[in-house]
Amino acid sequence: DSLAFEFDDRGAPEQQILGAAYSAGLLPPSERRPVMAIIRRAISWGGPVGPELIASLSGFRGGVTGSRSAVGDPVKWALERLGFARGSNAPSSRDVQRNYRERLREVHPDHGAEVVGAAQRIAELSEARRILIGR
Structure with missing residues (x-):
């Protein structure tokens, strides 16, 4: 009962953000708002990619x-x-x-x-x- 993540660091970060934003734009408006809030948190993340990032993005402390x-x-x-x-x-x-x-x-x-x-x-x-x- 645990999550596993695989991170791909190929491609520019800007490409990844644009892809996420475009994908979020395809969601119904009621679902788009929380996804965009997570994308904004991800953009401002200053730490390493790992468990702390996932905890932050999922809202856990x-x-x-x-x-x-x-x-x-x-x-x-x-x-x-x-x-x-x-x-x-x-x-x-x-x-x-x-x-x-x-x-x-x-x-x-x-x-x-x-x-x-x-x-x-x-x-x-x-x-x-x-x-x-x-x-």
Whole structure:
């Protein structure tokens, strides 16, 4: 359940941007606006091409980049990451916060969890909370 990207650096960057803009122009207006917003973010990107770029373009923070479900359906991903049952209705902010704290204790090295990968697990929980309650 992870994404893989293949980057082709042949051709001028300007050609790539024009191709993306022309392709976006073929979309229905309701779909064109968010695509153009992503193209504008890509144009202003100053970092390396890699996971950080994908996280930025997909709207994620903290390096949550590898999961197809996170990008494809972020709310579903966030609900699952915070331990809500499949098909759950929108939980209250209080429930989100409670589950966040419980999961944080489970993955934090100070509470006995593995040190390796802890930062990523904590970042994913924080991102899930942000998605569900807008923080």
